[in-house]
Amino acid sequence: MLASANKAINDRDNESLYAKVLKDEDRLDLMQLDVDREAVRLLTVFGPVASDLRFVLMASRIASELERIGDQSTNICEEIIHLIKGQDIRHAQPG
Numbered sequence: 120m121l122a123s124a125n126k127a128i129n130d131r132d133n134e135s136l137y138a139k140v141l142k143d144e145d146r147l148d149l150m151q152l153d154v155d156r157e158a159v160r161l162l163t164v165f166g167p168v169a170s171d172l173r174f175v176l177m178a179s180r181i182a183s184e185l186e187r188i189g190d191q192s193t194n195i196c197e198e199i200i201h202l203i204k205g206q207d208i209r210h211a212q213p214g
Contacts, residue, residue, distance in 0.1 A: 144192075158176070
C-alpha cells in the first residue's frame with residue numbers, strides 16, 4: 120500500500136491506483152483483527168511461557184503498526200485526490 124501511495128504521488132492521474140489503496144485498506148483492517156483474535160486465543164488457550172508470550176505480543180504489535188502504515192497510505196491517496204481537484208489540502212474536509 121505504501122509503494123502504491125508513493126507511486127500515486129508521482130502518477131497523479133491514476134485513479135485506479137487510489138481505488139486499489141482504498142480497497143486494500145479494508146483487507147488490511149480485517150487482517151489485523153484476525154491477528155489480534157488469534158493472539159487472544161493463543162494467550163487464553165495455551166497460556167504461553169515468557170518467550171512465546173513475547174512472540175505473540177510482538178506479532179500483535181507489528182500487525183497494529185502495519186495497519187497504521189496502511190491508514191497513512193490511505194491518507195496520502197486522499198490528499199492527492201484533493202490536490203487533483205484543486206483543493207487546498209489544509210482546508211479540505213475529511214472524507
